[in-house]
Amino acid sequence: MTTDPFSIKRYSKLHPIRLAFNARARLIEQEAKWNFKNYALSEKIIPNLPHVPHVDWSNTAVTPLQMQNLLYALSITEHLNDTVIVEVGCYRGATTKCLASATSRKIIAVDPFIGYGGSDKDYEFFSNNISGLSNVVHERKTSGEAIKNWNYGSVSLIFIDALHDYVNTAFDIEAWSRVTTKGAVLAMHDTDQICFAGTRKAVYDAYKSMELELLAHPNNLTLLRK
Template sequence: MTPFTPIPESPSLWRNRSRWNVARFWNWTLRRRLHEFIAKQNQRELAPVFTAAGAQVTKEAGSSLPHTAVTEGQLKTLLAAVAASNSIDAPIVEIGSFRGVTTKALAAATQRTVVAVDPYLGEGGHEKDFALFREHTGGMTNVRHVRDVSDSAFTSWNGEPVSLVFIDAIHEYLHAWYDFAAWGSLVAPSGFVAFHDVDAFPGVNRVCQRVLKECPQWKPWAYAPNIAIFQRCD
């Protein structure tokens, strides 16, 4: 499937180099910081834009859930997209699965395969989180875990289309934009891309603003506080 948006260079190209590497500093560290500064200065509320576009907008985030930052209201909004994409016979991909709460909810709501991508290292979590992921998703035959970073997992993907992508990994702009451009290129017509932490993290907020401005093939579909969902409409 030809991507609508050019896929940027892999974050791992620079991230895996020594932090003392001069090229890494100039091409990655400074660029990351600049983009985060710009994102922070230009953060905007997304609800008015989604409302104006006729999307489903929920005002309440709902109660918190254990072992996840996703709330009841956000999960309900996400599962509505799962239901709306049930006619697409293609996997769901979750970028950043943490302790498996949303993975379990996604898998319980459909017979499609849910591919959970999370390396369980660094910012994303460690072995105790991976153990809880296995505990929450154990016995679910339609869950497949890929223990890898997003860009490496995408490079290894077989090109199969997907029905929904839920992006909830590294919340910086460069990472979130890569996740959208790369994994979003696999989404089948009428499928969805969902972003978590769109209000809490300026980088993710900026990605959503860019999608709204530059990607007419993605229409605003649903919003609840801190989650935004786009549908491929071509």
């Protein structure tokens, strides 16, 4: 079982466990950079993608093409009854709103807004974006805390877009895979940028070790099917 990187923060900065964890994380990141090309998954473009409704693109790094792919994943998992969708790392809620508006399934939006990319200001945007969407449930927790007492049932689509390094992405993929159903889609953002080499490596490792199908892969978003 992969360690939740946030659980390591309970140790003081100079505690040997925290020092060893961080040293290992840095080494993995370095190796991921060196072998960036070797961890690439092939491009896979889906034709006739769904139309994207109005989105304020200034509030998200997700591109229109990536959003179309997420909506595609949503549509092909729609038949998986009694399942929910999870977004890990919601920021200003642009994707949350887009997905929630396109389904009646529940979206569990996981984001602690404690720094690490999400501030109180971003939380305000997020709250405004999801207001009126009765199928969105916000878990103001880290990924590891949210999965601990999970009671929302099976997950058919998970969008992992929180911290973009190896240890966090690998943890999120492994932890959330445990609550996904057969046929579920795991979508990971920022998989093709050298500055997020660890994320690409984590996705590559999961693809190989979990025998997942490469469903779609436009630039910088990888969708794998269980």
